[in-house]
Amino acid sequence: MPLAIWALALSAFGIGTTEFVIAGLLPQVASEFSITIPEAGNLATVYALGVFVGAPLLIILGARIPRKGMLMLLMGLFVIGNLITATASDFSVALLGRLVTSLTHGAFFGIGSILAADMVASNKRVQAIAFMFSGLTIANLVGVPVGTWLSQYMSWRDTFYAITAVGVLGFVGVMLLVPKIQNLERPQIRKEFAAFTNLRVLLAMGITVFGPAAFFTSITYIAPMMVEIAKFDPASVTWLMVVFGLGLCLGNVLGGRYADKALMPLLYVTLAGQAIVLFVFSMTAHSQIMSVACILLMAGFGFATVSPIQKLVMDKARAAGAPTLASAVNIGLFNLGNAIGAWVGGFVIAAGLGYASPNWAGALLSAIALVLALASGAMDRRDSAAALQVA
Template identity: 45%
Template sequence: MAASPSRSMPVALYALAAGAFGIGTTEFVIMGLLIQVAADLKVTIATAGLLISGYALGVFVGAPVLTVATSRMPRKAVLIGLMAIFTLGNLCCAMASNYAVLLLARVITSLAHGTFFGVGSVVATSLVSTDRRASAISIMFTGLTIATLLGVPAGAWLGLHFGWRSTFWAVAAIGVIAMLIIATLVPNHHEHGKSIAVRDELRAIGNPSVLLGLLMTVLGFAGVFTVFTYIQPILTEVTGFAQTAVSPILLVFGVGLIAGNLLGGKLADRHLTSTLLLTLVALIVVLGVMTFALHSKVLAVLFVGLLGIAAFATVPPLQLWVLHKADDAKSLASSLNIGAFNLGNALGAWLGGVVVARGPGLGALTWVAALVTLSGLLVALWARQREAMLPQLPAVACSSSGS
């Protein structure tokens, strides 16, 4: 159902953003706690970084499984149930007795992530007119960006002063609040999507345009997380900031995320493919130049903000591309794309760990990340070329048959 002619956005979008805020906080906050977690649980920073990879892989696996399993359930009930899983997982993180338990708890928490954003994206686009769908998605994802602006720095501050477990207790409380907001504000009359057999959904997902979209998401965001996973040690060991400076600098990153997310949504509503390519190019440039900026404290802070802008400007066009190409399998495609973001996160965290532990070290993470994102841009160019040629294929076939 489309929105009314009024240009104001439905309040339900902000309820979805509340859930996104909680999920975004628990996903990203660990990056500001790596040093404390590693010291407390007696593991290396590279091993602690696998807590990001484990979470991301849980999203990648859990997104399609839970989306298919809940496809016949009312969407509002699905969203509330996912927030319950999220809350339980964070409680387990807070009480984890060792590294293995914490990793398992992170995986449990991650199961809610992909399906929440996948189902939430479909609900969000159903609440507005066709020409505002990317903007609706960007509003829901604003919860994710505000989590980085407020939730992650606050969580890092809590971890520094009261221990890393206090952060997960706080995030569990956020989960309870988000459940109540969603239950109150998300309408019931948008609950049911079009019934489609799992076999038909899988066939739609097999569309090469959808698969290319998923691949460009993986590669684009692998570059981001090659750097962002290790932002705390980068800022302290390469740039020379004190640990107490990390939280304020993450605020700058969060401001950049909000600006980039909203900008990417508005541009994608007008020119989807051009915005997709432009934002990937901008991300490559920022990552590449950041290699040199990290040796100046002023420039490092500036480029942390620019990284936030460039990274999340890609989110609405990447998500909308997959939604557009998936026909009737929008919920599954949307969830899979969230899984693709997180597979990129996992690959980036793993690659960054390899560079830190066995390669040239922390200072090389940015240019390695730029090369990874460049591969995502090449896939996007391939997808655009393929789309441009599709209308010509029947004509070429007819010409060949007539010769």
């Protein structure tokens, strides 16, 4: 892969770490600010909602800025947001820091996906996107466990200081390695929004919302779930997050390798598998062995959908002449799913249904995503059949 894509992956590592590490920090944050676990979970919800809002907003505001300059601007904002969180004097300031950080997420991955795909041969575009997204998976394999360890043995604030340092490295990497390419055509906002009238794009975005929401419903509350139900030692949460990261890594490789060959069948398998695993997890969370297996499989099935769906949305939107906004909005929708998942998980726990309840709630969300994928596939088959009849 070109060095520029390595720079994008490094930045993705920092972004992925700050997004997912909060799952391992909730007990420490709740304790310091004297709030409940579901209330501390708002740090995940606010971040996800900020990505959803920030993606189209920053794409529109930065339409005239060259893509490299926009990526540098986004990484600068990322650094500032994490510093605010690390130095927060109260919980509201911590929420503000998470919001500032989140505004960079969707636009970065939206623009980065297009750059990564354009820098390689057409038959390797999903692999290039998956390579950039590998920063997210490595973040969960390395960054999140290390961040969780820092929070337990030092402070959750030190975790965000470390993420800030990674953000600085990402900024430098983008500055030095990403080529300075002028936008061939300035995005036309009206034309960009036209992509959202395409039913197939909307169905793909619906999968983007409900698929990730499924595993985020569970993983957001994995620390209290494993400590209270599976009876793991609190220190074990660190290596459980390693298991989650390994699952994401395997899922990302699976999605990147096979999506170019059989995108929709891959989605059918992964979404169904995720639903089944989460249903099983809801009934076996008391078992430490089954919990580890379910965390691994849940992450693997869940993340195998990410790069294929991003590619699907980009292709549909590109056909309509509007890839940039749709690509970024799709990343925002991924995080809208995260917000929905974190909220749903907190809701069922607050309703007194227990720390295992986010698992079956997530399984229902995955089933919804599967229905949308089946509907999208049926429409494609119908169009193909109609084209053959005309031919």
